[in-house]
Amino acid sequence: MDAHDTEVMPSTLIAPEANGDGHVASVHNLYKSFGSFQVMNGLSLDFKPRAITTILGPSGTGKSVLLKHMVGLLEPDSGTVNVFGQDIWGIAERERAQLRKRFGVLFQDxxxxxxxxxxxxxxxxxxxxxxxxxxxxxxxxxxxxxxxxxxxxxxxxxxxxxxxxxxxxxxxxxxxxxPEIVLFDEPDSGLDPVRTSLLNDVILKIHEEDRGTYVVVTHDIRTAKKVSDYVGLIWQGRVVYYGPAEEAFSSSDPFVRQFLAGDSVGPLGMD
Incomplete structure (x- = not known):
C-alpha cells in the first residue's frame, strides 16, 4: 500500500492478555481420539504472543484438529486449552462464544x-x-x-x-x-508457488502492522521458511520440535531434518 493510500485504522487492537506464563494461548497434555483413532497424544504447546508460529507435520497428525481445539470447536478428551488466561472448557458456552470473537480464522478454501x-x-x-x-x-x-x-x-x-x-x-x-489471535488452516492449499509467495507477503505485511498472535498450519516448507518466527513440528499427536524457526531449519534431529528437507530417508515413512 502506497503512503498516499494509507488510512487510519478504524479501531485499535486490544493488547493481548497473556496467562501467567506470558503466553496468549497454550495447550497442555492434550488428548483427543475419534473412535479408535488417537489424534492427540499428550500434545503441549505454548504460543508466543505477537509472533507467527507455523505448525508442521505429516498428514493426519492433528494440525487442523489443534486449531479447532484452540478456538473451542472441539473439546479435548483430557488436557487443557488456555486462551487469554482462561481454560476455555472451564467456562460457560456463552463465555466461550465471546472468546471466539477475539479470534480470526482463515479456512483452507x-x-x-x-x-x-x-x-x-x-x-x-x-x-x-x-x-x-x-x-x-x-x-x-x-x-x-x-x-x-x-x-x-x-x-x-x-x-x-x-x-x-x-x-x-x-x-x-x-x-x-x-482479532488478537489469527488461525490459518493451510492458507497455501491449492495455490501455485507464485500465489503462495504473494499470500505470504500479505500475511507478513499485515502481521507487521497488527502484531497479533498468528498460528499457521501448513504442509508447505517454503511458507514455513518465509513467515515463521517459531516452528512447531507434530508427529503422532505429540510435539517433536518447538522453537525459533532458524534453529528448526538448522536442526540435526533426524526427524526434523528429514521432514523439513523433504527427504525420503529417515524415521518418517509411508505409514
Missing amino acids: GALFGSMNVYDNVAFPLRKHTDKSESEIREIVTYRLKEVGLEAAEKKAPNEISGGMKKRAGFARALVMN
Whole structure:
C-alpha cells in the first residue's frame, strides 16, 4: 500500500492478555481420539504472543484438529486449552462464544458464502456480532480489502475470483473484528508457488502492522521458511520440535531434518 493510500485504522487492537506464563494461548497434555483413532497424544504447546508460529507435520497428525481445539470447536478428551488466561472448557458456552470473537480464522478454501459478494462476505462478522452502523462497517471493510489488495473486487461473487483472491478475501474477513489471535488452516492449499509467495507477503505485511498472535498450519516448507518466527513440528499427536524457526531449519534431529528437507530417508515413512 502506497503512503498516499494509507488510512487510519478504524479501531485499535486490544493488547493481548497473556496467562501467567506470558503466553496468549497454550495447550497442555492434550488428548483427543475419534473412535479408535488417537489424534492427540499428550500434545503441549505454548504460543508466543505477537509472533507467527507455523505448525508442521505429516498428514493426519492433528494440525487442523489443534486449531479447532484452540478456538473451542472441539473439546479435548483430557488436557487443557488456555486462551487469554482462561481454560476455555472451564467456562460457560456463552463465555466461550465471546472468546471466539477475539479470534480470526482463515479456512483452507477461504470458506466464502457463495450467495454473497466479496464485500458482504467480509462484512458478515461485523453485521452478525456488532451493532456498528453500515458507514462504520464500510470503513472497516474497505480498509481490510485494500490491505489484501481486493478493493477493486468487492462486488464480485466468489465464483468470479481466483483461488488466491478467495484466500485473501477470507483473510480480510478474518481480520475485520481486529482479532488478537489469527488461525490459518493451510492458507497455501491449492495455490501455485507464485500465489503462495504473494499470500505470504500479505500475511507478513499485515502481521507487521497488527502484531497479533498468528498460528499457521501448513504442509508447505517454503511458507514455513518465509513467515515463521517459531516452528512447531507434530508427529503422532505429540510435539517433536518447538522453537525459533532458524534453529528448526538448522536442526540435526533426524526427524526434523528429514521432514523439513523433504527427504525420503529417515524415521518418517509411508505409514
